Amino acid sequence: MLRGKQTWWFEQRPVIISAATVVGPDEGDGPLAADFDLVHPELDMQQKSWEKAERLLLEQASEIALEKAKVNKQQLQFYVGGDLMNQIISNSFAARTIGAPYLGVFGACSTSMESLAIASLIVNSGNGQYVLAGTCSHNCTAEKQFRYPTEYGSQKPPTAQYTVTGAGAVVVAPDGEGPIVECATIGRIVDLGITDPFNMGAAMAPAAVDTLTSHFNDTGRQPKDYDLIVTGDLATVGHGIAKDLLARDGIPMEDTVFGDCGLMVYDVQNQKVQAGGSGCGCSAVVTYGHLLKRLQKGELKRILVCATGALLSPLSFQQGESIPCIAHAVSLESPLHN
Amino acid sequence: MLRGKQTWWFEQRPVIISAATVVGPDEGDGPLAADFDLVHPELDMQQKSWEKAERLLLEQASEIALEKAKVNKQQLQFYVGGDLMNQIISNSFAARTIGAPYLGVFGACSTSMESLAIASLIVNSGNGQYVLAGTCSHNCTAEKQFRYPTEYGSQKPPTAQYTVTGAGAVVVAPDGEGPIVECATIGRIVDLGITDPFNMGAAMAPAAVDTLTSHFNDTGRQPKDYDLIVTGDLATVGHGIAKDLLARDGIPMEDTVFGDCGLMVYDVQNQKVQAGGSGCGCSAVVTYGHLLKRLQKGELKRILVCATGALLSPLSFQQGESIPCIAHAVSLESPLHN
Numbered sequence: 258m259l260r261g262k263q264t265w266w267f268e269q270r271p272v273i274i275s276a277a278t279v280v281g282p283d284e285g286d287g288p289l290a291a292d293f294d295l296v297h298p299e300l301d302m303q304q305k306s307w308e309k310a311e312r313l314l315l316e317q318a319s320e321i322a323l324e325k326a327k328v329n330k331q332q333l334q335f336y337v338g339g340d341l342m343n344q345i346i347s348n349s350f351a352a353r354t355i356g357a358p359y360l361g362v363f364g365a366c367s368t369s370m371e372s373l374a375i376a377s378l379i380v381n382s383g384n385g386q387y388v389l390a391g392t393c394s395h396n397c398t399a400e401k402q403f404r405y406p407t408e409y410g411s412q413k414p415p416t417a418q419y420t421v422t423g424a425g426a427v428v429v430a431p432d433g434e435g436p437i438v439e440c441a442t443i444g445r446i447v448d449l450g451i452t453d454p455f456n457m458g459a460a461m462a463p464a465a466v467d468t469l470t471s472h473f474n475d476t477g478r479q480p481k482d483y484d485l486i487v488t489g490d491l492a493t494v495g496h497g498i499a500k501d502l503l504a505r506d507g508i509p510m511e512d513t514v515f516g517d518c519g520l521m522v523y524d525v526q527n528q529k530v531q532a533g534g535s536g537c538g539c540s541a542v543v544t545y546g547h548l549l550k551r552l553q554k555g556e557l558k559r560i561l562v563c564a565t566g567a568l569l570s571p572l573s574f575q576q577g578e579s580i581p582c583i584a585h586a587v588s589l590e591s592p593l594h595n
Numbered sequence: 596m597l598r599g600k601q602t603w604w605f606e607q608r609p610v611i612i613s614a615a616t617v618v619g620p621d622e623g624d625g626p627l628a629a630d631f632d633l634v635h636p637e638l639d640m641q642q643k644s645w646e647k648a649e650r651l652l653l654e655q656a657s658e659i660a661l662e663k664a665k666v667n668k669q670q671l672q673f674y675v676g677g678d679l680m681n682q683i684i685s686n687s688f689a690a691r692t693i694g695a696p697y698l699g700v701f702g703a704c705s706t707s708m709e710s711l712a713i714a715s716l717i718v719n720s721g722n723g724q725y726v727l728a729g730t731c732s733h734n735c736t737a738e739k740q741f742r743y744p745t746e747y748g749s750q751k752p753p754t755a756q757y758t759v760t761g762a763g764a765v766v767v768a769p770d771g772e773g774p775i776v777e778c779a780t781i782g783r784i785v786d787l788g789i790t791d792p793f794n795m796g797a798a799m800a801p802a803a804v805d806t807l808t809s810h811f812n813d814t815g816r817q818p819k820d821y822d823l824i825v826t827g828d829l830a831t832v833g834h835g836i837a838k839d840l841l842a843r844d845g846i847p848m849e850d851t852v853f854g855d856c857g858l859m860v861y862d863v864q865n866q867k868v869q870a871g872g873s874g875c876g877c878s879a880v881v882t883y884g885h886l887l888k889r890l891q892k893g894e895l896k897r898i899l900v901c902a903t904g905a906l907l908s909p910l911s912f913q914q915g916e917s918i919p920c921i922a923h924a925v926s927l928e929s930p931l932h933n
Contacts, residue, residue, distance in 0.1 A: 265717070
């Protein structure tokens, strides 16, 4: 009766026919710099506010993704996206520019895979020819909204994470050239009572473990069925916890197979990013900028991207609530897989 | 190539097997009082904050909907929901209680039909047996976040609207007894430059007109193909504008066919609600509390619910931005239709 339980299967094998990523200066100084389509040398991107800069990132990523796909705005049928801002304004305003029918979503930093899963479901159902999925974050908008404006120069503990300034967008279609979206496991809320917004990785790790475990149960697969399994933005602290929890549950993960986008986007040892990257843009720019290229070349045959999100608000924190977390996992295959 | 353009067709005819609505005191004094499952006599519902009260409304509506459907938490496969709060905390915290895999969405007051459309798409695709869709709003959380805390007693202009205190939830399934979700038209952003957050109806009216026009174009239907077409929460000012704009476009609407949930939920002449109701809960409690019952009885054969949303944030308003608006329309049929 419950086919797949919490996993959606995309039998029509929707294809990511194009992808684009736009980042800020810190990401441009990181190890994946060569994989991004556009690197802004300044955080303000000559905009009047950080919020307008964040929106610009997403508008540019969407525009480049559509150009690469040779899809014009009239052909684009739906746009699915979200971000960390209150009322996801970066996406709502970018959607005004994009012009397509729009579904706003919110999964905090899991939004990348939530929007990709929904876009793939639409295409798989035959209800969409070209569907865009996108997300974005900006270091200064996130710090201002969730913690302190960066201009204050507040110090942070080493467990804190550094919000990625970047946007990623992909065009999903029923056929064409590109990596295939095979299935998606939708996560449930896991909340073990952590209340420290400077330790998001630890809060999110159990949600990643829950979704990965469900994915393996639903699909009958094991970690060895993937060339790479990446979590979204657990960073140093959270990724270690996730590995320990999985090992305890009888799912040992090899370091060569199990990575984290928050540890890949920066040189964590040498860039001042505390425990590593985070933010909606983190898993988006790593997956859409770096990993899709490796799938396209056949260096990776099949990967699982498990994007993680901490669904707190400043208000819920102030009212003493703990941090509800979630993770959504999407399996992507190389077009050269078979 | 572009089947339906911006309309999703649900060929498997997903069924709303149960619905539940929980409201506050003002809605309990309104003309639809008898249709709601639970009416709270006090706005605080004995919670320590307005936000906790809003969350309670949604938790109760979800619980009652599941009870009516005789579906337990283990059987529930997905929950799709959103609200007006920053980072949609009412839904994220309620989803923790509900326990099912969760997709957070945001469409401001259009969230009711956005979540119903996505839930129906999941069921239609064969990827979900029981999917819950829900949303909520609370007068005091919305006023506090978007305008002024109600305790200040600020005066409002007559174009302002009164946020509904209420939550609605439905269980969608591939088969069973109940109204059928036939198709959904996903709206695009329409922004004609209105910047006044005390005149949301006028801002949202063109978005409703755009979605209704697209729906008629996509489906080849006319207003006469529906027994009732309701907008979400345009209220007095916006509903009149929508009617004028539709007439101008050659789509005259009869007053007996064209209604608005914001005008139905209150006795607008005698309750102190300015232009009428608004909020995510508005179209949810009217549709799920009142209209589904009329469909179930066969009093209405087919209706179109066009939920409207104003996607601003307090920050975007402070930065001088106009209000991007959207509307999503869902067609619902009586089980006695054929």
